[in-house]
Amino acid sequence: MSSLSWISANITFTGNQTNLTSSTSIRDFSILKAFLVTIHPPKPSFLKEIIWQPPPSQWIKCNIDGASTP
Numbered sequence: 001m002s003s004l005s006w007i008s009a010n011i012t013f014t015g016n017q018t019n020l021t022s023s024t025s026i027r028d029f030s031i032l033k034a035f036l037v038t039i040h041p042p043k044p045s046f047l048k049e050i051i052w053q054p055p056p057s058q059w060i061k062c063n064i065d066g067a068s069t070p
Helices: 002-017 026-034
Strands: none
Touching: none
């Protein structure tokens, strides 16, 4: 058991010493979180500001993002 604790502690220490960006994989994210490693997400390639306003009263809003098309 002490070997596992030593390995886990070293992974946490080493992972928190780097400033490199993490992978976008959810599997990698889960592993890093399990070892308490600070996540450094990649920088976005572009930013687009969106200003949302609620629809008028008595209005039904339906969001469609194209996910239903094959």
